[in-house]
Amino acid sequence: MLNQILKFNPKESTMMHIDLNSCFATIEQQANVNLRGKPIAVAAYNSPKGCIVAPSIEAKQYGVKVGMRVMDGKSLCPNLQVLEPDPWKYRNVHLQLRKLFEKYTNDVVPKSIDEFVLNLEGYPAYKRGMVTVGQEMKSRIKAEIGDWLTVNVGIAPNRFLAKTAAGLHKPDGLDEINIYNFEDTYKHLELEDLCGISRNNAVRLNRVGIFTVEEMYKAELWQLKSAFESINGYYWYVRLRG
């Protein structure tokens, strides 16, 4: 019954998700000009068994990932330069970003040190168009905070889809998921691309015959309820509908 009533949310996109690409590593490259364009990693300790907390975009191209040990990172990328974290620096960038976003809306929610969710509904900036505002924010970040900093911007009717949109084209992307393009976007996503669907949750969905995001969207509420065996089934049902 609910499936027949609940179509994708026709509301205009008002939510914006912004996240800084490879946050700690990019900030280190912003500060130290000589590290720009080079594979670097911020690790808890600069010792072989230290844990990598943030590889740069260049290091990621060599396969260096968050959670790896420094020695494993260096075996993948012998030129990898390892830095220890400088939390004050990252905090300063976070506060500068927050101050900038608060010029557009009072409804700014920091989700982590490098992620923000903005609701522009009812604010003057919204009238200029979400995409225009997103592009303006990206250029203001470069001009006012750091010319090496790039962010992913995701725009959607709800914050979940805004986060999903922010992850579509990394790094330095700007994407929108709305009623006009959601079906096409879902076709190109895998279940584990959705924030909150890990391998175990994907297996739960597979058990009820759901293998793609498109199938997950088209699934009936009872299918999702039986897959998750909790209120999460309902949450996923409405999330994917904006």
Added chain:
Amino acid sequence: MIQDIKAPVSVLLSFNHRTRRVTPKALEWDGKRYTVEKVGYHHQYKKGDILHHVFTVASETLSFRLVFNTKSLHWQLEQISDGIPD
């Protein structure tokens, strides 16, 4: 290579009252003078009740991490880097 130094350093600084920007212009360390080509990032932190300003600047070949202690009004060079892997 990134090397921790922690040594006193002389810094030439300029303040533009129109843009309200403070910019290190040059530094002198170990008998050599380096002209600052670019300020990568400026941030601040507190250690106890003392505010420190950190400027990460680059000369033609090296990057320097300069820390200004607002209580003693002294500068310290904390780190140099040439961008070449160890």
